[in-house]
Amino acid sequence: MLLRGFTPVRTVPSRALFVQTSRCTRLREGLQWGRFAAAAAAAATRGTFWYGERTRRVVWRLCGQTSDQVRAAEPQQHLEKQPSGPSWVFRVYLAPELRAALRVASSERKGRVFVPGAEPKLDELHAVIRERFVALKKLHGTPLRVVLVSGKPDSNAVIDSDARLKETSQMQVPLYLRFDPQLDPSLIEQFRQRPRGIRFGGTTLQTRQLPPFYPMNKSSVLTDDIQMLSFYRFVSISEPEELASRLRFYLKPLAVRGRIYIATEGVNAQVAVPVSSLDAFQQLFAPDAPHLTELAGIYLNMDPYRLSAAQFAEQPPFRNLHIRCRRKIVADGLKEPLDLAQVGRELSPAEWQKALEDPHAILLDVRNDYETQLGTFQSAGDARPLNTRTYRETWKALEERLANEPRDRRVLTFCTGGIRCVKAAAYLQSRLGFQRVERLGGGIVSYAAEAKRHGWEPKFKGSVYVFDERLKAPVTNDVLSRCETCGGPTQDILHCAHVPCHRRLIQCPNCRHRLSGCCSSECQRGLELALASATNELHWYTQSMNRTAPWGTEASILKELAAETYRSFPQAAHMMSGPVQGALLQAVARLSRAQRVLEIGTFTGYATLCFAGAMGPNNVNQVVTVERDPESADIAEHFFQRATEGMAPIRLYRGAALDVLQLLWEHEEPPFDLIYLDADKRQYIAYYEFILERRLLAPHGALLVDNVLFRPLYGKQRHADLEDVELGDRAERIALRSTKLMQAVHEFNKHVQEDARVTQVILPIRDGVSIIQWSKP
Incomplete structure (x- = not known):
């Protein structure tokens, strides 16, 4: 190790x-x-x-x-x-x-x-x-x-x-x-400051500019109909971060929302495009387009039905545009990469329609079991769903299902959008030796669109599971799935309402109402306990009676900062401290007569301004804060520059917290009277040990740690490993992340409890605040 x-x-x-x-x-x-x-x-x-x-x-x-x-x-x-x-x-x-x-x-x-x-x-x-x-x-x-x-x-x-x-x-x-320290610093600075569209020392490439075919008026997902589409391509990408930067530059002006994953093996995306931007979007990926050469001519897999602006607003499949670099665009769990030069023969929807009539073919549904339950193809041949829970189980399932089959038998594979079939076909052909492997190009989504366009009677019955907030899209009115709770017919799929569980399940409306949207009575009890802690009368009484805002009443700049945070980070705004916690932080700073404050995890700076507002003759005279996210740091810095009157000076560091702590220690800065830790929960122990071992906390100082009661753990956890989670399965990832964060916070609390160097008291405010001090100053 x-x-x-x-x-x-x-x-x-x-x-x-x-x-x-x-x-x-x-x-x-x-x-x-x-x-x-x-x-x-x-x-x-x-x-x-x-x-x-x-x-x-x-x-x-x-x-x-x-x-x-x-x-x-x-x-x-x-x-x-x-x-x-x-x-x-x-x-x-x-x-x-x-x-x-x-x-x-x-x-x-x-x-x-x-x-x-x-x-x-x-x-x-x-x-x-x-x-x-x-x-x-x-x-x-x-x-x-x-x-x-x-x-x-x-x-x-x-x-x-x-x-x-x-x-x-x-x-x-x-x-x-x-x-090399012997290099001319101006040369290094020239390299660092070069425009992203220009190579160092080159003159042929120009700085990025939006194409002339972009719409003159800004597109909007609030007023336009929305076209849902997906695309993927397996292609060697040497610099995924650079391609991600270009995609953000070109897609944000088109008001595109969705998720795009980029890895060295290729690109995989599901996005929502306003109809007014659709033409420009298609031209951006045209075969001769110079803007995204790695994706030029890529097949855009359009959903057969568009969403109206009202439908999108009521249940938005995507709320923002997320472009992420990952190790793989489809987590397959294989130690050795597949030979993607052998991926079988791709069939068009029309060819697939005829292939389903072959009684000697094996039809393999390489999706997971909950997807197959919602809907699948009717075939004259041997239909074999793999019934896997995660994509990682596909390889073992394929070996077991086809162990006794002759290698020259025809095998047909299909999935939602076609990307999983590429890897499945590569495994069948290069690893298992099957010679007649064929797959449905564009998957069920492309087939459904083509069937609608030509008026075919779809051989796919039921609904298709989709990797966005809709969860399913109907293809036919057939109901194939059954409620996991009572066994009755239903097509409703949801996630367990108890966040620590949050697993996918098929459940009828009656059972959903009876169990409050949970998968079991165990999870329902956990949900009730969680809601009770946030809605009891004592809680609301204290909320109404506290004069919680810093400076007596909430300063206008804090209100503006909160509004800007909700606009810029609608899904993460809950991480902001807010008036109640801000008042607590300011009170602790004043009671402890802290003069130097260190904050690890600025976010948009609400807590930072609360600390700076505690300035006085024997109180805060300097706040040092650390933030690694550039967008959050930009917002925080803007408000720090505005808030100067009656406030302590604020010094903002951008970068990883441990790197900044190392820098502060190396520069031998005086220890801090108050340290507020609200950063990556999985690194809490590392931050804590660094602070104590390097004596960054003053002898009579206090270390405040936020979120130490993060989402109490109720019920049984039902999650696979992170790498098992399918592409785009946002809800499952959120649930798994919550579980890991809960475990990390619990380990931190135990770590502090067993540490004889300190004393600790936990206050049940919001997600909990821990006050840690030296046991022997």
């Missing part, structure tokens, strides 16, 4: 265990938790650790946890392949200046790299680094050079030989890639 500030420890063959000797409590990114407990227990009994007494206690405490407990805390990071046999592992960071110049996403700023062999080799390390950090390809053909250093980004310890590399690994320090 790898911890920040590590030493490679040679242990048993084919297994290397990495343990930090002085900071073992900061177990965080990169840990493979399930394997760690077993390996740590085995290695400790053989005496292969290098550790002190403190490390021993932490390791055995981890080993005592159950696999389910530790698996819930495992972060979803890039999974680097570890070579078999002895190897050296290094944690490599991109220095901040290099990250900024290359426009690297924060999730790509570091990574583990494995150097095989008995001794570390510098040239092999460089080769692995170039493969691991794709963004470094942007430096090819430029005069800019990078160097490898150890310890800190500005270190003089340049790694220029195998001996120096081995020496560095034994010193338990991380490695950093940075620009």
Whole structure:
């Protein structure tokens, strides 16, 4: 395993265990938790650790946890392949200046790299680094050079030989890639500030401009009818972040909403396009269009029915445009990539209509069981739904269903939009050896549109499950599915109303009413408890009697900030502190006579302004705040610049919280009297340990931690692993994320409870606020 500030420890063959000797409590990114407990227990009994007494206690405490407990805390990071046999592992960071110049996403700023062999080799390390950090390809053909250093980004310890590399690994320090300090700073700045549409040193490409065919009047999803459509393409994309930037630039002016996933293997999207923008949208993806060359000529899979503006407003399938870079556009769970050159023969809807009449063909529905229950194709052949719960189960199901079938038998596959069939066909042809694999091009969506256009009698009966807020779209009026609760016929699909569960289920209106929209009486009870805590009379009485707003009455600038937050982040505005919590934070700042305040997690700055408003002779005179999201930071900075009268100065840092904390510590700034932690819950323990170990909290100071009672856990959890969740299944992802955050917060609370260095009291305000102080100042 790898911890920040590590030493490679040679242990048993084919297994290397990495343990930090002085900071073992900061177990965080990169840990493979399930394997760690077993390996740590085995290695400790053989005496292969290098550790002190403190490390021993932490390791055995981890080993005592159950696999389910530790698996819930495992972060979803890039999974680097570890070579078999002895190897050296290094944690490599991109220095901040290099990250900024290359426009690297924060999730790509570091990574583990494995150097095989008995001794570390510098040239092999460089080769692995170039493969691991794709963004470094942007430096090819430029005069800019990078160097490898150890310890800190500005270190003089340049790694220029195998001996120096081995020496560095034994010193338990991380490695950093940075620009060569001998380079002219103006050259680096020129590279960093270059327009996104121009290559460094080139003159052929022009700065991005909107195409002339864009509509003159701004499109609107509020007044236009909406065309739902999807598209995908498996194509090699060397810089997914750069393509994501271009897509945002071209699609936002067209008022497009939806989700687009980009990976090195291709693009997958479901979007809602206003009819007034549809022509421009289609021209943007035309075969000869120069704007998005990777997607030029892509097939746009149009839904057969458009939504009116009123229908869209009543139940919007998508509320915003989300473009995300991922490891895969369809999470398949396979260790080795499929051969996408062998994907069978694609059939048009007309060819598919005839193919269904073949009595000797095998018809495979590669969708999941809840999708098949809503509707499927009627075939003269052998129809075999796989009945999987997640797409990851597809491969085992295919092997079991087709184990005894001759490899020359005709196999027909279909799915919702066609993308899952591509990988399924590749598996059937390249892995299982089937010779006659055919798939429905564009999936059920394309077939339904073509059947409507030509007036066919659809051979697909029922409804098709769609990956947006609608959940289903009817193709015919046939009712094939049955209520999971009572067994009666119904086509209603929903998510359990109890948020910690939130699983998909098919349920009739009567059962939905009887169970309050929950999947079981267990979840219904959990929902009642959650609602009771928010609606009891005492709660509302205290809400009405408190004079909660900072400065006596809520300042106009806070009202404006709240309104802007709801406009800019309608789905995340609940994260804003608000008047009640803002008043509490300001009261604590005044009661503790805090002069220096540190806030980790600015969001749009509501709590920051509350702290700054506590300024007085013995109160706050400086607020330091940290935010990593650029859009949130822009809004916060705008309001900070406006709010100057009667307020303490605010210093805003942009970037990852741990990087900023490291910077503050290295600059030896005085400790803070009050620290407010409201950032990534999964990193709470890492932030907490850094603050305490580096003594960033003053002896008589207080550490306030928000959301420590985040969504109490009721009922049984029914979630697959994150990688099992289908593309676009937003509700399932939200539920899974809530579960992981609840687990992370619970682990943090236990961690603090067991820490003899501090005392803790939890206040049940909103999602809970914990007040932590040194037990011995």
